[in-house]
Structures are given as structure tokens and as C-alpha cells.
Amino acid sequence: MKFQIPIGPQHPALKEPISLRMTVEGEIIRDADLRLGYNHRGLEKLAEQKTWIQNIYLTERICGICSHSHTTCYVQGVEKLMEIEPPKRGQYIRYLVSELERVHSHLLWLGVAGHEAGFDSFFMYTWRDREIVMDILETISGNRVHYGINTIGGVRRDLDEQQVKHILDSLAILRERSEYYQHLGTNEPSFVARLAGVGYLSREDAIALCAVGPTVRASGVPMDVRKDDPYGIYGEVPFEVCTADTCDVLGRTVVRIKELFQCYNIIEYLLKNLPSGPVAVRAPRRAKPNEVVSRYEAPRGENIHYIKSNGTDKPERLKVRAPTLGNYAATIKMLKNGFIADVPLIFAAIDPCICCAERAVALVDARSGQERIISMNALKKLSRQVSAGNARKREAEWPL
Amino acid sequence: MLTKLTHWSRLKSPWILHLNTGACNACDIEVVAALTPRFDVERFGILLKATPRHADVIVCTGPATRQMKDRLIRIYEQTPDPKFVIAVGACAMSGCVYRGAYNVLGGIDQVIPVDVYVPGCPVRPDAVIDGVVKLLNKLKG
């Protein structure tokens, strides 16, 4: 007996509103199918009508959580096309903002994971501390989310002594809090029990399905563009690629917590070794006809921009491959043979985005053709009921 | 008497439904951030609801893409009267950078009536709260 469950097109754990059709047999998901296009705005076409500079602000608005990732990826590519090199100080500030963005994104994700697992106080804690990062970003760039700090040939704002001190002070608080979360996670058996073994993705599958970011790293593959193909200043910054080999949602949580600490180290290194000098160079208005592929490790994985110029002040083509797209195939794999109740968690694990609160799931009874609409909250309640039956591990193992 | 009571309770607990109609997510996370400890809108009785049938106020973000249009209308119709719409962010007001893109209608008010506009790209959580308070004042008056 098989059912079809459409989820979406609005779902909080997905970046774009997306529709998902799942075939289930009882509680077990047998097949899943994705439908895209609800959030399609025609951005790539729009980019062809705007100048190189205007497009920075357009690419920033591809995604609100990794806005800096998209602009940096785009700007790196355009700089290559225009054959200019941003000054060292500009680069340091650019990648400083990148790492701060990674911190804010991972804290956000931890909160979402806590929320989906039914651990709402964790959600409130991490989002409270996320405000510290938002404050730092606001002092650097003047805005909380879309920083608008990149420009072709460098960055638009400089850092002063006071800001550096403010960042270092806040970093100490963040470090302390993150240690607390790590501790909380390790000693919270119900949290660990809820995450362990959910959304299994083996190492082979992760590679075959081209998963990216923390998803692939949690399957034991040390893949990180910052290490594999260092761009910008990453060649000279010491950091480690964090992996886990549990291949499940727990592993993805571990990878992200570990990455938080790496981010703090990188930020500290960048601030302590901040070179002096200008932050930007003048960029030409036109780029010679050429094409370029730019890679960037966004908080969620590898981000790729393909840019083609034709000698004018506008790009001829801009193609964006966001990391979430790379993870869709793997998500379907993870969903297969899982429980319906785990769907929110598995979604949340590939891509942390709690963008919309209204969510409905329609259960279609294949025999009678009847549709039942249940809200995502009811689904979550169901998920808690399922997990309540699980045996609690007293001394839960946390592979940190 | 009864109308007075409903009016009073309506002012004290506006429940909101948050709807993304093609936004870039920044406005969405700022709306959610408004619920978390630093801003904490719950102290005003504002509660985020998961379904339109429980909501009084629809908080819309995003420029209304073509594919979302019908869905937006359906959700508006599902919300019980009296209902109010707050357009959050430059996108929901006018389309922001996406204005002119082939798949974007450009602003929520092209599809459903809007009561309050909150500008910003993205809006600050305090601005979202301010928008809701302005709406409440409008109701009082």
C-alpha cells in the first residue's frame, strides 16, 4: 500500500519554496521527487541587463543567509576577468566578513536543528548569541544581513582599531558560548538520540551524488574548496577541514560545531595579521571578452559562478550554482527508506533556512484518493512521539 | 459589549503568519530573529502561527513571483476576517532589485491589498515590530 505525500512548495528547511512529492509505504519513505521553480525570479537574465557594479548588489540578493558568499564568488570572477588584484588589506577584510558570515550561518543552523529536534531552548540560545555576530557585522558594514562590503577590486569599508578590539572581545564571548553548546550537545542524551542515525548518507553515495559542504564532510570526505583550491588568502591561513564519519544528521551537527571553532581561529588570525595599506584598487568599467569560473566555499558548500564577458560594461552571461542545488540529489537519497517524521530534520540538515512558518503537508490516500492536510507542527509532534519511543542512551557518544 | 471585547482582544494578541513569496531569505530570518530573545515580540502578544487559518496578520516578504501568485491569493482567502497584510522589505513593497525580472510581479500589492509597508532591505527586526505596532494603532483609532 503506497501513499503519495506532497510537501511544500513552502517549507522552512529549504532555501527556496520547493515542492516535494514522496511515495510512502506506511511510515517509510520509498521514493521522493523534487519540483522547483516557486522562488524563480529570473535573476540570471536580470544580471545581463545590469553593469558589473550593479550586479554585486543583485548577486547579494540571491540568498539572504550567504549573501556575502555570492558577492565574493562573483567579485572574484570579475576581478579575474578584469585582471586586477585587490590589495592585501582589502582581501583580509573580505574574508573576515566571509568567516563571520559562516559563524552566523552555523549558529542559525544549530538553532534550526534544535528546533526541528524539539529542543527549542537550544534554538533560543543560539539565536541569542547569533545577535553578537550580527552586531559585529553591523559595525563592520553598516547592515545586519546584506553587508554590501564587496566591490570590484577590494572592499568598500576599512576597519579601525576600535572595531578590531570589539570583534576580538565579542569573539571571546562566542567561543565560551560555543563550548557550552558543545557541552550541552554531548550531555543531552535525548538530543543525541534524536539525531543519530537519521538521514544516512554513505561515503560512496556522498561522492557519487556530488554532495557539498558539511553534508559531504559529515560522510567522512574532507572536501573544502578553501583547502582543495585555495582562493584569496586561504593559502596562507592555517585551519583544518572538519569531518565526521557518522554519515548522519548528528555528524552534520558535529561538523558545524567544529567548524565554528575553526572560524574563530581564522578570524583571530586575520585580525592579528591585518596588513596595512589601501582596501581597494580602481577597477576598469569594461572587461575584455573572456569567461571565468569562480569557486567559493559558502557555509553550505561549494558555490560556483560562471561569468562570461563580451567587452562591454555588462556581463553576457552569469550562471550561479548554489550549494543547495548540489545537495538535492543527496537529500533524495537520504529521505529514501527514512521515516516521514524525520523529513523536517533531514531537510534542515542539508540547508539551514527557517524562512517561512506556514507549512502544510497533504497526505494523499492512494486507495481512496482522499487528501488529508496536516500542518508541519502536527508532523513535528508526530516526530517527537516517534522519538519518544526510542531507547535513550544514557552515556550518549558524541563523536567530537 | 461583545464587539468591544473582541476589539480589545484583537489588539492584545495579533497572531501573525509569515509568508515567503519569493524573498531572498534575509527578510525571513529577520522576521524570525524578531521572535528570539533579543527582540522578543511575544511580549506584545504577537505569536507566529503556522497556518493561515489561525492568523490575523499576514507578514509577506518577497516580490510575488508568478508561480506564487495563486498560492498567495489562496492563503489570503483562507485567513479569517478581519485580516491585515504587512508588506515587509523593499521586495514586498516594490520588487527591490528584482523589479523588471520576467518572473516577478513587483510588490505584494499587485496581488492582494496591503495595510502597512515596512521598508528596508532587509528590514531590521525592530522595524518589523514597529510595523505591527503601527498597524495596531491604526486599529485602535
Ligand code: SF4
Ligand atoms: S527586501 Fe531585500 S532582503 Fe528583503 S527579501 Fe527583498 S532582497 Fe531580500
